[in-house]
Amino acid sequence: MSRFRVFAGVLMRGRGGGRQWLLGGPACRRLDPARGCSSGAAPIPSAVVSSSGYVEEMYFAWLEDRKNVHESWDAYFYNIQASSPSGEAGDRRPSSLLQGRALSRSPHMEQKVVEDHLAVHTLIRAYQIRGHHVAQLDPLGILEADLDSFVPSDLITTIDKLGFYSLDESDLDRSFQLPATTFIGGKDTTLPLREIIRRLEKSYCGHIGVEFMFINNMDQCQWIRQKFETPGIMQFTNNEKRTLLARLIRSTRFEDFLARKWSSEKRFGLEGCEVLIPALKTIIDKSSASGIDSVIMGMPHRGRLNVLANVIRKDLDQIFCQFDPKLEAADEGSGDVKYHLGMYHKRINRETDRNITLSLMANPSHLEAVDPVVQGKAKAEQFYRGDSQGKQVMSILIHGDAAFAGQGVVYETFHLSELPSYTTHGTIHVVVNNQIGFTTDPRVARSSPYPTDVARVVNAPIFHVNADDPEAVMYVCRVAAEWRSTFNKDVVIDLVSYRRFGHNEMDEPMFTQPLMYKQIRRQVHVLKKYSDKLIAEGVVTLQEYEEEVAKYDKICEEAYTSSKDEKILHIRHWLDSPWRDFFTEEGEPKKMSCAPTGLDEEVLQHIGLAASSVPLEDFNIHPGVTRILRGRADLVKNRQVDWALAEYMAFGSLLKDGIHVRLSGQDVERGTFSHRHHVLHDQKVDKHICVPMNHLWAGQAPYTVCNSSLSEYGVLGFELGFAMASPNALILWEAQFGDFHNTAQCIIDQFISPGQAKWVRNNGIVLLLPHGMEGMGPEHSSARPERFLQMSKDDPDHFPVFSGDFEVQQLYDCNWMVVNCSTPANYCHVLRRQILLPFRKPLIIFTPKSLLRHPDARSTFDDLTEGTKFKRLIPDKGPVSGDPAQVKRAIFCTGKVYYELAKERKQRKLENDIAIIRLEQISPFPFDLVRVETEKYSNAELVWCQEEHKNMGYYDYVRPRFLTVLANKKPIWYVGRDPAAAPATGNKSTHLNELNRFMDTAFNLSAFLGKDL
């Protein structure tokens, strides 16, 4: 880099005196861009390129029409032709004409013109591609932002490197025609080589490193080149500079203030990258000017309080009072630390005078986990507003350098960015690249040159910028916002900065980065550097600057004083997605009861008809699908539903009531088990599809069903975010098989289970997790119910007080609901209940595989019509119900195993002796209904039967709760598979043996005789 700076000086010394060469630039512009020199995509490495190929190109163009090429070329070809033996030129074989004879016989000078021309074009291109590698990005001047001190051999960092292009110092003052793929000339079409290099350095090797030449779209590359190459384009008015300074003052003084008042508190300060605040504000200003009125942001810990204070404009006293350890919590839930809370604020953007809503999503410590959640929420807002191009709503994601490079969810989120049902039409990513992650150096934290390389997969341009040059930062922010509004694609701003202190305010960075921190201690603050610059330029006076600082300090002091009056913390005030009309003013549910979930017979008939027909004329469906639809029609005729139809009934009826339904996940359109077929494909017309669910009712809500990318973490996070935007939507994510949810565990553990407790935020997302032991091996069998149940917060040892609507109250008190329906009707009811409840809780449903087609797993319309509802527990209505006191054993179970137990009981003729009771809602545990059943079978032995292994499934969850119901007076015996490490055997016959063995125990009435508890 230092060598490079020396060379910039060398270039500036000598000027003029060179011979002016005028090459065929205009001709280039008329050539086919795919083949000719105006193509940004065609590399022409000068050392290897055959200049005759290029000349041939010109020659062909010239043969077509003399006007196709510049007059110098015209004269050149004319002379060659004139000097060739008659007839030879006419055969139009340019290689022989030009290479074989003409070139070899052409004067040396002419050949060098061609080669030098190509060399200069290649040199320009080299800067466009690799200039960023030598850009002065590190404010400390000690690290390479790309982790490599290697200087590309094709960048002219020393005079001798001109030799790479077969040029030398004497060529510096020669003028060259500029290709159409550069804007460095401004209005000039030719420039001396010295000036070409100087301008390229200025554009690509200063404080901004532009990485974009991997983008395979010519227009987009041209657009970027124009933004960074046009001479004088980076201009700021004095007003803009003053605004920038004022923002930098706020950002810096805010951190200083916190450090002064709470020197030993963790706040994950922004010092060293204070420019983040003006950067975000510039992005928001620019976006507001182009029509954006809602910005949804996600960010990690670093500088979060500053963003809340100075970007979102949360009241400062509300932030300061968070540092008071005596502050009491006013809301239910356990809350979260101050640097995780979210915020929502509607305000006027001062620069544009337009309304803008800013929301910063609450997030867990898990870095980058919030990325897809932000995207989902942004998408939902766009969807509900009809903003199909992302012109009103946008997302901004802020990242740390180590996390951006290291976390896989970043990649998963990028991969959603261009998918039709997931795109938010461009996200602006800002990386706070302080060149360290906690105590780890970048060189051991990533394998890619930059922390931002992941963005290259989606062709997002990446603007690296030295964070100590606030104007350069503002400029790239402007360009990024314009890029997003022009192309609606992602873009990355890499703020190369440093971290003035340790990871948090308690950490000693000298332990691990001694040299870096010695340099950091010497580093002049960016505010000082920039204010000095503006004072020197006469943009502000020292007095004005000091007044501005004093003004903000006073604001902080006053807020600090009033923050002391705050005695109570209202997490409710930190909501990133308030649902104002859904709750009362105080944020409570408007009632504590659930509207009936039963449906009119006509509604069932109507939906049944739609589910079994094709609403479009001349639409050719596959014969297999025809059979499926015919099967559905038969069911409807018999007033019956299977699983697929029950789902249709739930979705269709909610759509009728204006509830948007969105089902997302891998292969959900057809359904992994080919039972759903919500999207019909015309067999004769490519990509002609039909979604019958969208043809149900006039004025219905839209139905979205979308196959997702092969991601769980990203897609579940996205749907969770989508579900945050509105309570009036049923958002479902389906795993291909239930166990795959474990690659989204972070979303479940950090957001879905504890979200409300941490952030007082309701979320009604539904997880459909195919589950069941069907001999398919250790994978594909278990959706791991034990994991969800272990996180359910209902107290196993406390028998609840039944008052009011117990079912609803209990749901309100829980963190989520876990169900395993054994009938299609119950599945339909629980989906409808999800929306008809006066609050939102996540719903986890273990869904069937073989039961999808099981002839017994059917419900009738009678189970769905008015007056019916979701059954949390299904009692045994068989012979045992006649004389329950005579029943010897009551088997409680859930899910598919019911059908195996019922079949076995029948075969063993034990229908009078053994009752089978189905727990449909496992959590929160239906204490009330279980008590009724245990009392009903007062003389019976109680058994919990499950098909899962003993250390899995439901047993550990239900056992203590049964014992609470039974006041520990009676045992509940376990029947099921033995404990195991893997969820299921890979051997089919072992699977069947296990099944037979536990069936034997279930129906062996003396199995537990004499056994200890």
Ligand SMILES: Cc1ncc(C[n+]2csc(CCOP(=O)(O)OP(=O)(O)O)c2C)c(N)n1
């Ligand atoms: C998924 C995850 N793993 C580990 C951590 C622990 N952790 C907290 S901050 C941090 C370093 C983050 O570095 P970077 O992304 O560069 O952000 P910076 O703190 O430098 O701003 C780590 C490893 C975490 N919060 N999340």
Ligand SMILES: [Mg+2]
């Ligand atoms: Mg970092």
